Amino acid sequence: MSKASTTGTAWSLDPDRALPAEPRQRDIARAVYRATAELPIVSMHGHVAVEAILDNQSFGDPAELFVIPDHYLVRMLVSQGYSPADLGVPAVDASGTASETDHRKIWRLFCENWKLFRGTPTRYWIEHALIDVFGVTHVPSSEHADEIYDHLLATLALPEFHIRSLFDRFNIEILSTTDAPESDLAAHAALAADGWGERVVPTFRPDALFYPHHATWRDGIGRLSARSGIEITGYESYLDALRKRRFAFAEAGARASDHGHLLADTTPLAAADAGRIFDAARRGQISQGESHAFAANMLFETARMSLDDGLVMQLHPGVLRNHSDANFTAFGADTGFDIPIPIEFTRSLRPLLEEFGLDPRFRMILFTIDEDVYSRELAPLAGVYPSVRLGAPWWFLDSPGGMARFRDLVTETAGFYNTSGFVDDTRAFASIPARHDLARRVDAGYLAKLVAEHRLGLDEAVETAIDLAYNLPLQSYARRDS
Amino acid sequence: MSKASTTGTAWSLDPDRALPAEPRQRDIARAVYRATAELPIVSMHGHVAVEAILDNQSFGDPAELFVIPDHYLVRMLVSQGYSPADLGVPAVDASGTASETDHRKIWRLFCENWKLFRGTPTRYWIEHALIDVFGVTHVPSSEHADEIYDHLLATLALPEFHIRSLFDRFNIEILSTTDAPESDLAAHAALAADGWGERVVPTFRPDALFYPHHATWRDGIGRLSARSGIEITGYESYLDALRKRRFAFAEAGARASDHGHLLADTTPLAAADAGRIFDAARRGQISQGESHAFAANMLFETARMSLDDGLVMQLHPGVLRNHSDANFTAFGADTGFDIPIPIEFTRSLRPLLEEFGLDPRFRMILFTIDEDVYSRELAPLAGVYPSVRLGAPWWFLDSPGGMARFRDLVTETAGFYNTSGFVDDTRAFASIPARHDLARRVDAGYLAKLVAEHRLGLDEAVETAIDLAYNLPLQSYARRDS
Amino acid sequence: MSKASTTGTAWSLDPDRALPAEPRQRDIARAVYRATAELPIVSMHGHVAVEAILDNQSFGDPAELFVIPDHYLVRMLVSQGYSPADLGVPAVDASGTASETDHRKIWRLFCENWKLFRGTPTRYWIEHALIDVFGVTHVPSSEHADEIYDHLLATLALPEFHIRSLFDRFNIEILSTTDAPESDLAAHAALAADGWGERVVPTFRPDALFYPHHATWRDGIGRLSARSGIEITGYESYLDALRKRRFAFAEAGARASDHGHLLADTTPLAAADAGRIFDAARRGQISQGESHAFAANMLFETARMSLDDGLVMQLHPGVLRNHSDANFTAFGADTGFDIPIPIEFTRSLRPLLEEFGLDPRFRMILFTIDEDVYSRELAPLAGVYPSVRLGAPWWFLDSPGGMARFRDLVTETAGFYNTSGFVDDTRAFASIPARHDLARRVDAGYLAKLVAEHRLGLDEAVETAIDLAYNLPLQSYARRDS
Incomplete structure (x- = not known):
């Protein structure tokens, strides 16, 4: 709170901000928060530009x-x-x-x-x-x-x-960037040569190559072919090229792939059908429906590939991008006009989970901005499939109320240990500490309520808070072959 | 609370009713509430009969x-x-x-x-x-x-x-009634002649003329024709007549139109298609599907008309009216058998917002009784489109819990200043002060939580509360040409 | 809380567990809870095996x-x-x-x-x-x-x-088991002969006979025929056999039937169409779509039958069973892989409620594990149809947070008296007291909030708590002819 706004004294942050207001719970929450406040930051999903770090901008x-x-x-x-x-x-x-x-x-x-x-x-x-x-x-x-x-x-x-100094000051232990499959990963290699290879790792984000009706798709396939050194002549060589790039990412330290689809559909296609769509797309003859079917198939194939290279699979569906064409035409993407739609997981993920959900080599982390699925679908899925973890409240929901509702709606069915711990998902580097600190405060508040209602011991709450802030993100994003 | 129910002393209202129970937050909430308790009532959406006011019944x-x-x-x-x-x-x-x-x-x-x-x-x-x-x-x-x-x-x-004395006693600054397009607005004119023209204004509610499959539609078109003085021979003259009536409403002081549709669909029709449906409907040959398509088109056309006359467009979809035919046949509409259905805004509003959403002459206020869309769709839409404001929790949700959930689910994405302030939506005149007072108490409680958690200054909370109770409804319902 | 976990002293249950943490509300909640803590348990919906009780296992x-x-x-x-x-x-x-x-x-x-x-x-x-x-x-x-x-x-x-001793110690006044239509009810008869006829009653659960595409359906029809003594030659004799078994259940003390469908659809079929599907199913020629249509029709027919025999109709749709085929094949049903789907009631129940919803002989109790329908559909339906009561939060939602959300989302529209009181839905006999005690605590907490916010008198809260814990389940599950 801005104290200056009420008293005229220096602007400052209250040490109890975002903790519960009720004194009994606040006392407990303070004790829980104290145990996590100084833990290193594990930032496994974000959009900081790797070049900014390399150049210490x-x-x-x-x-x-x-x-x-x-x-x-x-x-x-x-x-x-x-x-x-x-x-x-x-x-x-x-x-x-x-x-x-x-x-x-x-x-x-x-x-x-x-x-x-x-x-x-x-x-x-x-x-x-x-x-x-x-x-x-x-x-x-x-x-x-x-x-x-x-x-x-x-x-x-x-x-x-400058960014590397703040990286140190923020106590960031590891940070994942987001990278295109055709990235040369040179900046990551240079950082590794600098001794920062364990601190900054890439993430494999192939969305642009999964939706063949997008205007940029054909050029992307060309770049993928060039970067992988595999001549892409059809669907099978396309899969080979993706596979090869995933291994390159894994070698460069990547822990995960990341998938921002419109829908959560994971229905596989017969290879012949996928091949036919792929070929038609290269000729520019593809419908939106075929493109979505192809993208769903590629989520299925991604899960299959992850059995070999161990990359954790992140999925965050449900956003209709660029709702206003007028704004998109004038100012491009990522200017605030991405609006969520209702999303469904139970049936959509079934094909993928049928095939890979019980496999110990597979790990999937699910995100949503449709809160309706928390208690109805996500918590029951994470509460039984060993491969599934629930990501932190994301995008619009990365807020005190959003995080409180997540714990309220998820914990009783999925427990704490089927959640991934906090993910900041930001490109705003300077806000990283604020975001992690806020998550630790809100989780401390939720745990304090359980303690105050005699549903959890204080020692258990402290241990759980440390797990949520630090151990669970490390474990959830550990490569499955590691 | 009825104190009499526990102690036998006189029945009374507790001064702290509906404020947070926790003492720290209650103290803050009291301070916030004090700043709004005596503000005039701005009642921009209701169903009080204008004749009752004219006749001082x-x-x-x-x-x-x-x-x-x-x-x-x-x-x-x-x-x-x-x-x-x-x-x-x-x-x-x-x-x-x-x-x-x-x-x-x-x-x-x-x-x-x-x-x-x-x-x-x-x-x-x-x-x-x-x-x-x-x-x-x-x-x-x-x-x-x-x-x-x-x-x-x-x-x-x-x-x-009697009603006018209570109007004064309740400190109602302005009250909107709800009126059919074919209303002669005579009662409003008479009130204006009485010096009440700024205190009681009409609202343009054309639903009955937008759904051509309804039994009353053809008669309504006849009345619209008669009242507007425009011979309605087809779709174009129908639009002309509506346009003319909207201007008559605006001249009579109307701030807004009001639309209670089953769905939020706003897909426009080609004029030829709309014309064909219109003509078929006049011959009594129209399907339900065509009728809903026509109604969606009319929402789009309403937005277009509002650019010229400045009327604010209110939309509240999602209620299946008269769920029990048996009850409807025996006792008619508005007897409690209207039941909500799931509703979708993101895709449904896209056609309209594509065309008018960025236009500074356009203003839309959205209501829902499906709470699932608050955080998923409504807050993100209001949080970016300058034309969109979120109406207050409505109908079943006009309650302490309903209003608390609204602020919780909406504020973090849309802020306070993309909401319309309170709307009472009542035909029960004697309950108007209770409803506004309750909204001010619940908002005070929400703001008090932010202050108690050091997320907002007390002075900011007070200013925000005054805006929510008084300034925002006036601003949100200001005619866009005014 | 496990005190031992923090202090090393004996493990114990805190007397205030699951009551609100805030002292003022906790004091009130304690007073409310005290009035219900020792009330007998009314357990109208559960899955304890009747044989276990008969044999005092x-x-x-x-x-x-x-x-x-x-x-x-x-x-x-x-x-x-x-x-x-x-x-x-x-x-x-x-x-x-x-x-x-x-x-x-x-x-x-x-x-x-x-x-x-x-x-x-x-x-x-x-x-x-x-x-x-x-x-x-x-x-x-x-x-x-x-x-x-x-x-x-x-x-x-x-x-x-042993179970009968615990039955006494738990102070269970009445417990309903769940039984197949073709059950001989011999265990119930033997218990009645033991003087336990009023304490343990059967429930009629015909799902397996309502979905003709299930592998076990044809054998089930055979057993139904044998048990009812009615030769089932087609749809009409199938209905006769069901009717006869329902009367046998009612005579054995049953209060209710229970229906776990995938969807809430209640659309009736013309008898000829139902007959055609029935005949085709007996020949093994039935699609999933026909099977679901038949099941919907059977819900409609169940309501009709209940007018004659007075059995209360329980419906709990919305669970996709056995999400993982691999797990189902290896370990069978009820091993944790049942995942909820979105559900819709407003339109789905309309056919049934049109026909029977206002009939004083009809009583329906609705359950959901999709919380989205609480405020949108279930509370408005229960808040007007005299036949409809809302069951307690069920399955994943039978938890402190789940029960709190239920009251928050339902009460303001449906009130308390259109809810059924608590239903434990358990096969874990030893957990029955914990579940009922927890519900009484959470309800006490909700009522305490209303009292603390001066929205309810303490005497009213106490009376309501007793109704929720004891009177309402007895009344809601009273046979309508009794």
Whole structure:
């Protein structure tokens, strides 16, 4: 909380923030949280650019760090009538829309609209980063916008605020990036040569190669062919090339593959049918329905491949991307217009789980932004299939209320030990500590309730909290052949 | 709470009712609530009959005020085995079912069954109205039914309990009624002549003209034609007539149109297709499927029309009306047998939002009684489209728990400032203060939790509460050309 | 809570367990709970074997009592990589899988994995049974596994721990078993002869005869024919045989029928169509679609039959059984692989409720494990149809959080008096007191919140709690002709 907002004294973070308000539970939660507060950060799923780490980049100016690339923040201002262009988001179309280039002006606009973020996790993360990481002492406002801007600009230029220094300061033990199958992984190799090979690992993200109706698919196949050194002449060589790249990723330290599909469907195709769709797609003759069927088949094939290379399979379906074509045409993807749809897992995952669900070599981590499936489908599935773990609340749900509802709706059926521990899923590097700290606080609060209601011992709660914050993510994302 | 029920002293409302029980949060909530408790009531969506206000009607007797017209109350007694006829609901069929005409007897039956309402908002509203508005001092019961009846009968006859006096006493700044497109708006004109033109405004509710398979549709088109003075010969002149009536409503002070559809579908039709359906419907040759397609198209056209006349567009889909044909045949609509169905917004609204969602002249307010869409669809949509605001929890959800869940599930993604503020949606005039007061208490409780968990400053909470109770409904329902 | 786990003193149950943590609400909840804690148990829906009661069986050894037959417990250990065979679940296939036969070893495995159950109702129930029923003084662990095993083995052998003694000690007033239509009800008759006829009653569960595509259907029809003494030559005589068996069940004391369907569909078939499907099924020529249509029709026919014999109709749809074929083939049904699917009631029940929903002779109790329908569909339906009552949270939802959410999501629309009171739905006899006690505690907590927020009087809360724990289950399951 901004104490300055009520008292005029220096802006600061309350040590009890996001813990339960009720005194008895807060006391217990404090004790539980204390046991996890200083644990290293295990960040197994995120979108930090590996090159930024390799080059030990500075974060530029405040607008570049906090506003322009953050779709949470952009969308909230767009929802109140600003254009992405006002916020410096570059136009991608040929319309010649001029985006704001005065970054101080963008920062002012953000500061003036600070109140819009009340009650949101964006507010919570940015508050944490501004105060705790960058030493800002004023609440964002019209009055203080420039002063904060100048302070941040000076701070961000200091070597100790470049990314590798913050990596150390944040106590990040391991961080996974997200990488295309055709990536040369050169940055990862260079980091490894620097001794950072265990600290920064790649993740295999092949979505663009799994949906053949996407405009970029054919070029992607070409790049995959080139990178793998396998001439892709059809479906079988396509599978071979993917297999080869997965092994390359595993050798480069990858723990997992990652799959963001529209649906959770995992129905396999007969090889002949998959081959026919593949060939038609290369000729540009494919329907959306065939493309989705092909993508479902590829989830099935991914599970099969993972038996050999041990990569953990992450699946997070249920988002309709780029809901507004007009915004997409003007400003491109990842600008806030991705909207969830209802999702179904029980029947959709059945083909895959029938085949691989009981196999000790297989590990799957499931994410959702449709909360309706927590108690109905995800917890019962994770509560019986040894291969299934539930990922942390994700995207819109990575928030105090979202995390509390996750524990409430999942724990009684799946327990704690079928969950993956926390996953931050962020491209905003400076917010990583805030996100992990918040998850530890919310979990401490949930465990404190169990203790206060005499449903768990305090020693058990402390052990569980440590497992959720540290041991479970390491274990859940351990390569299955390791 | 009825203190009389435990101690025998006078029945009274506890000043802390519906605030959080935990002392720390209650203290904060009290401070927040104090800032909104006396604010004027802004009632932008309701079903009070404009003629009742024009004529400054009395509310009749207790059964006429509280029981017979209130479908919440009727349905609860029906659920325990009483017939609507026992409650004085008039039969509409030719079966000759005799409805109870002894209103004292109806009142007794209600009082005897007071316990059925435990834990419901009906109980909360009626308690507030009986105690605070009408000065009743006994809990409803067999024992006190007659005494309360007599007290209410005498009170309701007093001039200071006629509707305009209560309107002043309730501190209602503005109230929207709901009106058919073919309404002559004469009562609104007469009120305006009385100086009440800014206090009571109409709302354009064209549902009956949008579903061509309904039995009343053709007559409605006839009335629309007559009232608009436009001869309706086909789809284009039908649109013209609607357009003209919308402008008449806007001139009469209307802020909004209101749409209660079965589905949220907004897919437009080619004009030729819409025309063909329209013509077929006038010949009585239309399928249900065509009718729903036509209604979806009319939502799209409504958005287009609103760019010109500035009316805010309210949409509340998802209720299957008259679930029991037997009850509908005997007692007609609005007697408690309307049951929600699952609803979908992300894909359904896409056509409309593609076309109008980024237009600053467009404003849409969305309601649901399927809570599953709060965090999955509604908050993400409102959290990015500048045209979209989320209406208050509605119908079954207009309750302490319902409102708490709304804030919990919506705020972290949409913030507070993409919600519309409170909407009471009632035809029960005497319950209006209770409903607004309850919403202010529940919002105070939610904000108090944020403050107690150090996620918001107290000054911010107070400002937000005032916005939710007063400023946001005024702003959300401001005509877009105003 | 296991106090031993934190302090080393004797393991014990805290008297305030599962009551609200906040002191003010806990005080009120204590007062409410005190009024119900000692009430007799009314157990109207369960899966205890009637023969076990007739024979006054012992529960064998600890693995036989707690581990092998409990699919909640088995599935949690399977989810962490153990095979059902490790837990002594017998293989049903011809593969010759050897299941563990050393029950002490099975018990040790369970004790070593005690931590997996943190936060689950399984932990809560077993803790209650171990401490309160069997006097165990150590928390399950590797260290104490043998000691606990020996203690339980000795205890279970004592006559006062045989089932009839526990029945008395648990203060069970009435318990319903679940029985096939072709059951001879001989055990029930023998119990009646013993004077236990009012304490143990059968329930008519005809699912196996309603889905003609199931492999066992034809044999079932044969058994039904034999038991009823009616030669089943077609659909009409099939209905006659069912009708006759329902009367036999009613005469044997049955209060209800029970229906576990995949969907809630209740669409009736024309008799000719039902007859055609029936005849085709007898020839083995039936599709899944026809089978589901037949089952839906049979729900409709069940409602009709109940008008004559007064049996209450229980429906609990929405579970996809045996999600893993591999596990089903190896270990059979009820081993933890039943996973819920989304379910719909509003339209599905409409045909049945149209015909029978307002009939005072009809009573239906609805269960769900899809929580999404609580506020959207079930509460509105129960809040108006006099025939409908909502069953208690069931299966995965029979837990502190699940029960709290049920009250939160249902009460404001349906009130308390359209719910059935608690139903334990267990085959684990020793857990019956724990389950009922937990429900009484959670309801006390919910009611305490209403009192603390001044929405209900304490006297009303106490009366409501007693109704929920005792009167409502008796009334809801009273035969409608009684």
